[in-house]
Amino acid sequence: MVSEISVRRRLAILGLALALAAPGLASPAPAQDTPPSAWRVECAGDGKSLDCRAIQQMINRDDKQLVAQLSARTTPDKSAILLIQLPLGISLTEPVQLKVDNGAAERYPVQTCTNVGCIVNVPLKDPLMAAMRTGTLLKISIQDASKRTINIDVPLLGFALAFDKAAK
Numbered sequence: 001m002v003s004e005i006s007v008r009r010r011l012a013i014l015g016l017a018l019a020l021a022a023p024g025l026a027s028p029a030p031a032q033d034t035p036p037s038a039w040r041v042e043c044a045g046d047g048k049s050l051d052c053r054a055i056q057q058m059i060n061r062d063d064k065q066l067v068a069q070l071s072a073r074t075t076p077d078k079s080a081i082l083l084i085q086l087p088l089g090i091s092l093t094e095p096v097q098l099k100v101d102n103g104a105a106e107r108y109p110v111q112t113c114t115n116v117g118c119i120v121n122v123p124l125k126d127p128l129m130a131a132m133r134t135g136t137l138l139k140i141s142i143q144d145a146s147k148r149t150i151n152i153d154v155p156l157l158g159f160a161l162a163f164d165k166a167a168k
Contacts, residue, residue, distance in 0.1 A: 001023075038158035039072075041166045054162035056154055066117070068140060070150050072124060072159070074167045080124035084140065085117045086110075091143040099139050102132035102157070124158045133160040 043052040053073035059066050069085040084096070096105035104130065110118045124132070132138060137152040 005011055031146055039162035040154070041162050042156075043166075046100075052166035052168070054159060054166045056159075058152060058154060066152065069117075070138075070154060072163050072166070080129060080167075082122040082124050084120040084122065086120065086140075086142060088113060089145055091145055091147060092118070094147070095144045097141040098128070099121065100128070100135035101137055101139075103127075103131055103135070105141070132156055133163075 030090070038134050039054045039056045041052055042055050043050045045051065051073070053071045054068045058067040058069070059065070066085070067087065071083045071085075072080065074080050086096070088108070090096075092110050092113070095109050097105045097107050101107040106122075108120050108122050112119050122128070135156050138156055140152040140154060142150050142152070144150060
């Protein structure tokens, strides 16, 4: 089991690393040669139908731990949702805040936590969907167990294209 100190340390390092490396979490290669990581499409199927989604993963460079995984897809009723998986050790009493670029922040509660992380379910309704299609950064703010704010900047490069391909 991961200790609270380990989670705090990881989240603190993550916050610092993301603040320094945002927006693209660039590798050691020169910045002009390394574009920000783009969204991609992943599909799974049962042989009769495909379930596709647009995926973006944020990985901490230092310890290679998953910081956030975002998965956008359409539901069977054709509504769009964004599932965000965040690390364990975040405050469950404070909502997760999302905003695109310098737009207005929206607040969403954490739905559940499992052994792999905590899940936030975000309905992708306008204007959030429109902002994500045209924006450059999705800014996620969470709080750790000590109520310290941690910011995660997620590049939106390729979001619209990946979402549209996944929705077909």
